[in-house]
Structures are given as C-alpha cells and as structure tokens.
Amino acid sequence: GAVVSQHPSRVICKSGTSVKIECRSLDFQATTMFWYRQFPKQSLMLMATSNEGSKATYEQGVEKDKFLINHASLTLSTLTVTSAHPEDSSFYICSARGHVPAYQETQYFGPGTRLLVL
Amino acid sequence: QKEVEQNSGPLSVPEGAIASLNCTYSDRVSQSFFWYRQYSGKSPELIMSIYSNGDKEDGRFTAQLNKASQYVSLLIRDSQPSDSATYLCAVNRSGGSNYKLTFGKGTLLTVNP
Numbered sequence: 001g002a003v004v005s006q007h008p009s010r011v012i013c014k015s016g017t018s019v020k021i022e023c024r025s026l027d028f029q030a031t032t033m034f035w036y037r038q039f040p041k042q043s044l045m046l047m048a049t050s051n052e053g054s055k056a057t058y059e060q061g062v063e064k065d066k067f068l069i070n071h072a073s074l075t076l077s078t079l080t081v082t083s084a085h086p087e088d089s090s091f092y093i094c095s096a097r098g099h100v101p102a103y104q105e106t107q108y109f110g111p112g113t114r115l116l117v118l
Numbered sequence: 119q120k121e122v123e124q125n126s127g128p129l130s131v132p133e134g135a136i137a138s139l140n141c142t143y144s145d146r147v148s149q150s151f152f153w154y155r156q157y158s159g160k161s162p163e164l165i166m167s168i169y170s171n172g173d174k175e176d177g178r179f180t181a182q183l184n185k186a187s188q189y190v191s192l193l194i195r196d197s198q199p200s201d202s203a204t205y206l207c208a209v210n211r212s213g214g215s216n217y218k219l220t221f222g223k224g225t226l227l228t229v230n231p
Contacts, residue, residue, distance in 0.1 A: 042223075043221050044162070044206070044221050105167065106164060106167055107217070109161045109162045112160070
C-alpha cells in the first residue's frame with residue numbers, strides 16, 4: 001500500500017516554456033500533498049503544501065505565480081513550472097499523506113521528476 | 119541552531135557491521151519521527167517511523183527515540199552493500215493538523231564489501 005506515482009519521470013524543455021508534473025496517490029486518498037525540490041547533493045526543500053480543494057500554501061521564497069499547484073481531487077495534484085529557466089532545473093518530488101489512520105502521519109514519496117531546462 | 123541536525127558523513131562501515139545513524143532536533147513539541155533512505159538519483163523511501171520513547175525494531179532496522187534528549191537514531195544490523203545510501207531524518211514539528219516534515223541534510227552511509 002501507499003504508492004505514489006509521478007509523471008513524467010524526466011523532462012527536457014526549452015527556456016520560457018511551461019512544464020506540468022502530475023502526482024497521484026494510487027491506492028489511498030491523499031488529504032495533503034507536498035511538493036519538494038532537491039538540487040544535487042542537497043537536502044529536500046519543501047516548496048508548498050496542498051490540500052484537496054483549497055489553495056496551496058507556499059514556503060517562504062517560493063514564487064506562487066511561477067510554481068502553480070492544483071489539487072483537484074484526493075488522488076491527484078499537479079505542479080506547473082511556468083516560464084521555466086535553466087535555474088529551475090532540479091529534481092522535483094511530491095509526497096502524499098492519507099486521511100485514514102494508517103497513512104495519516106506519514107508522507108509517502110513519489111519517484112520524482114527530473115527537469116532540465118535548456 | 120538548525121532544526122534537524124545529522125552528521126553528513128560519510129559513515130563507512132564494513133559489511134556485516136552495525137551502522138549507527140544519529141539525529142537531533144530542536145523543537146521540543148515534535149511528535150513524529152521518521153527515517154527515510156535515499157539512493158543516489160532516487161526519491162526518499164520510508165524506512166521507519168517512531169512516535170514513543172524507546173526502541174522500535176523492524177527486521178535489521180531499529181529506531182531509538184529519546185524525547186528528553188531530543189535525539190533519534192537508526193541502527194542497521196548486519197549492514198549490506200545495498201544499504202549504502204543517504205539516510206534522512208525527518209521530524210513532524212507540531213503534529214495535530216500540520217503534517218509538514220522538517221528534514222535533516224542526511225547522512226551518507228557506505229557499506230564496504
């Protein structure tokens with residue numbers, strides 16, 4: 001149980017384009033999903049927290065107009081990197097926690113999306 | 119003071135030995151503690167969670183929590199080369215309805231054959 005998927009696993013795009021990343025909880029309903037970014041040899045940095053049906057809460061320093069998050073259902077959240085630039089190249093990872101006791105305390109991570117902006 | 123601190127390592131142990139990974143946290147009201155394993159280029163994978171003082175064992179892994187000392191550790195018995203990875207300590211700072219995790223920077227473990 002507690003499987004989270006992400007799509008795509010890898011994306012290469014040109015500077016100025018927008019990229020959408022999907023995060024799905026496959027076998028449980030996710031009350032909350034989290035989006036992280038990880039640069040090489042650095043730790044996870046939380047970007048935002050999203051609850052189903054409400055606006056995402058962004059961490060300090062994360063531009064909400066650049067990183068659009070939609071959490072339309074209990075199993076799907078999307079992150080759109082708008083007008084991507086080379087400095088946005090990173091490993092983007094989502095995680096999800098459920099609303100049943102077995103999954104409530106723990107965050108389960110997706111496999112991540114590696115973004116390269118040329 | 120950093121919120122969650124780990125020795126970055128690398129920690130190098132021979133195959134079959136016990137690897138001991140340590141983590142301290144600064145927020146006394148923290149309630150939930152997690153160890154994740156992250157292989158190079160991959161996303162974190164949950165190893166253990168612990169909520170109460172004492173030890174919790176799962177196979178070759180034992181998590182230890184001491185809330186008075188604000189200290190949590192992970193022991194890996196009979197270490198295998200496949201255990202070589204970065205181990206991340208994560209703390210749920212406030213519990214309740216806020217389930218954000220604060221991560222340490224991770225300890226790189228190398229198990230030598």
